[in-house]
Amino acid sequence: xxQVTQNPRYLITVTGKKLTVxxxxxxxxxxxxxxxxxxxxxxxxxxxxxxxxxxxxGDVPEGYKVSRKEKRNFPLILESPSPNQTSLYxxxxxxxxxxxxxxxxxxxxxIL
Amino acid sequence: xxQLNQSPQSMFIQEGEDVSMNCTSSSIFNTWLWYKQDPxxxxxxxxxxxxxxxxTSNGRLTAQFGITRKDSFLNISASIPSDVGIYFCAGQxxxxxxxxxxxxxxxTHLIIQP
Numbered sequence: 252x253x254q255v256t257q258n259p260r261y262l263i264t265v266t267g268k269k270l271t272v273x274x275x276x277x278x279x280x281x282x283x284x285x286x287x288x289x290x291x292x293x294x295x296x297x298x299x300x301x302x303x304x305x306x307x308x309g310d311v312p313e314g315y316k317v318s319r320k321e322k323r324n325f326p327l328i329l330e331s332p333s334p335n336q337t338s339l340y341x342x343x344x345x346x347x348x349x350x351x352x353x354x355x356x357x358x359x360x361x362i363l
Numbered sequence: 364x365x366q367l368n369q370s371p372q373s374m375f376i377q378e379g380e381d382v383s384m385n386c387t388s389s390s391i392f393n394t395w396l397w398y399k400q401d402p403x404x405x406x407x408x409x410x411x412x413x414x415x416x417x418x419t420s421n422g423r424l425t426a427q428f429g430i431t432r433k434d435s436f437l438n439i440s441a442s443i444p445s446d447v448g449i450y451f452c453a454g455q456x457x458x459x460x461x462x463x464x465x466x467x468x469x470x471t472h473l474i475i476q477p
Binding site: 255284286291292293294295296341343349351352353354355356357 | 393394396398403404405406407408411451453455465467468469470
């Protein structure tokens with residue numbers, strides 16, 4: 252089954268404790284992207300990757316890092332999480348950046 | 364990033380009614396997409412539009428790419444309980460994607476009263 256898989260689905264942690272949210276897709280997609288979803292603000296892009304070893308900032312990249320060492324994986328890294336990064340995060344992938352994206356089921360992060 | 368104005372923000376309708384929602388932008392998009400998000404899940408693509416003036420249907424859903432390329436609407440006919448959810452429009456503004464990827468509207472929350 253074609254899917255985008257995120258882990259964990261839920262995480263409660265404390266300020267400053269590094270965390271990584273993994274994203275994996277099995278569709279051989281080149282383009283992958285991370286979004287955060289907040290009430291009243293909709294979906295905002297954090298980072299995206301056009302292909303392996305090619306990443307770039309989206310609209311709200313501050314406080315986040317990403318890597319794309321393999322085509323299927325695109326982890327989101329919060330080196331020193333802060334409460335304002337409490338949000339619902341979605342990973343998405345597509346064959347190209349101008350193709351419709353397939354979304355994972357989301358990761359709800361709570362930073363205390 | 365660019366801004367999309369999606370309306371209405373929420374809709375309370377009776378089962379069986381038709382639904383209409385739209386998105387507008389101050390700038391041109393090359394692609395319009397409509398997604399639906401159910402609680403606890405990620406957005407799922409409903410309809411993709413690639414040409415100005417294009418009208419596309421997917422079952423009871425119909426969407427159009429505005430002729431000015433600055434707007435799009437989504438209609439749902441004869442609503443049923445499983446239509447409940449949040450509907451998002453998204454615009455793609457650059458050939459090949461470029462830096463901005465997708466710009467999303469803030470969503471229309473559809474609530475259906477039995």
